[in-house]
Amino acid sequence: MIEYESLANSNQQFMHELEAAATNVIRSGWYVLGHEVTEFEKEFAMWVGSRHCIGVANGLDALILSLEALMLPKNSEILVASNTYIATILAIIRAGYKPVLVEPDPETFNIDPLRIKSALTTATRAICVTHLFGKACRMDEICAIANEYDLKLIEDCAQSHGAKLANRMTGTFGDAGCFSFYPTKNLGAIGDGGAVVTDNDEIADHLRHLRNYGSKQKYVNKYIGLNSRLDEIQAALLRVKLKQLDAMTEHKRSLAEVYFKNLPDCLSLPRQKEDEYDVFHIFGVRVEERDRLKSWLLEQGVKTEIHYPIPPHKQEAMQGILHGEYPIADKLHATELSLPISAGHTVKDIELVADIIQQFK
Template identity: 50%
Template sequence: MSLTIPYENLKTLNRPFEAAFKQKFTDFLDAGWYILGKEVTKFEEEFGDYHNEQYVVGVANGLDALILSLKACDFKDGDEIIVPSNTYIATILSIVHCGLVPVLVEPDINTYNIDPQKIEDAVTERTVAIMVVHLYGQCCEMDPILSICKNKNLKLIEDCAQAHGATYKGKLAGTFGDFGAFSFYPTKNLGALGDAGALICKSEKHYQKLRQLRNYGSEKKYHNEIVGYNSRLDEIQAAFLRIKLPYLNEINLHKKKLAAIYLSELSDNFIKPVVNNDFSNVYHIFNIRHPERDRLKAYLLENRIGTEIHYPIAPHKQKALKFMNHLNYPVSTEIHNTTLSLPCSFAHTVEDIHYVVETLNNFIL
């Protein structure tokens, strides 16, 4: 069944950039330099300028950005990393891949972001870092988290995969911690045409180490100083990202405009995202919650409206993380059982969203 309003349409989303993409690809072929060339260097500079940060390292994807941030810190096997219990599994996988222990902390049921009030109780003598996740496009409440990191001498890593351009009290996601890890998966607000990622870091020492880690542990060709990875931002993806980066604020504003329609016109039968003046939400995902989520999703599909679930299974219930299957995180479980993501992309129109709202408001409980 073809959908009247798909959840996302990447071809439509990228259509305004197609001519520039094609010209850039021709330039890329003509240049004959395909790995760690001028496009990666320029994107790193421009992404840094956007965030008013000096040190940016392009990597292969968002998961690698998280892994390399942990590796740059030289933590010991068995050290503990505090992480939200309702994040996408990639956040937790990065910790596991590094031989570290994920300590899950429940989110605030209203914001879906990690609850600062619960973090301090989770800190032990083995805790070395907090990995926050700015979920769905809204920053975490950073002031108390920064205070905990300072008082406990903990590193702070931000998973910014869903928060390109989001702010807390006017400060951009990715600029609070020791590291800001970004994914440019095609559906992100700043999306590539394949996998891509980047890291913002605060110190030159970490910057130099990250550059080595992404490239086999090497700064100079065939001279490998540390055990590294092959995790380089692809040259052509960097070129495409450079085309879209100047439009990131426009993309975010469009999504905010669509979100405002949902917020003002959806009935109170649905739990909507909270709005707070301290937070500028970029609505990478516009989610609602409803106790009959699965029936609601089916109803919308019958009306040719596509939706997604971010995410249907809580991380601690995934088979891949069977070592924590016995644990109980009721807030996370409640969110995963009731959340539904509605169409809200650069490819959608105001008319699309009015139709979705009208259809939702006719849903019979």
């Protein structure tokens, strides 16, 4: 059986260092907002190329708190891709704004810059882009629109650790870049974790309050905050894995290369472009007979996933909130299939998956 991903396998290479790092934190007696979080924030900010990093409890909170820190008027409209993971949309709603869906480019799965202008109204205040599957959105075009219309820009980088456009890291284009360290992510913790990166001193200071009850000084509360802190133990584990993140990304890129060379023409493969450095959080192909291929692969011993089976506008929770038709999102959700690709897979595993898919009739 080839698993879609085994986290135990993916983390095997770090096992001794992770155990030592966890033991150090347990023995230190300091478990929340201490040395490990401070050091991780410095190291992650440096790695991304941002001035500030603020650790939080998860990727959803990174988005909610960043959007809140923009302090836009209540019910401001925020543009967001119609096929993003639901968390991006939940964050906009939780922060008190109104999500307005923009269809993606089916070739990239990312918000289509050519459709942004027609979604603007007098209430639009920001764009929240998701660099889905580990591919950077076309930030050159999106930043130009944001500048022209004076819009704020938040980047959902939950799937794009290290992804670049024209050599520039995702997370450094907008007002804030929001990361998730959920265990399956390219930089994954051993539990939940998240962070925001920003070059903006005011947003950074606001976030340092918001994540800690609205307080930076004990028992002095400046904002209506949350308890959303990155744990010391997760920060210590993330520091171990951050050192190897570039190597892990290169490994995933070499696995993707095997797919690009060996997959048959009946699948539409991820778009490749010279100035886009993809990190393949997910290797998502499009195929008309998606469900039949998925079941057949399982019979052959290959596990796959679908990202995602139900588009946001069709979710029960979004009825009465998201209006309109989104045929491109519908089509992507009906045809997407995610093939195995992870730190725990070998080139041989991926060659085998590609060989098996070639036999699909």
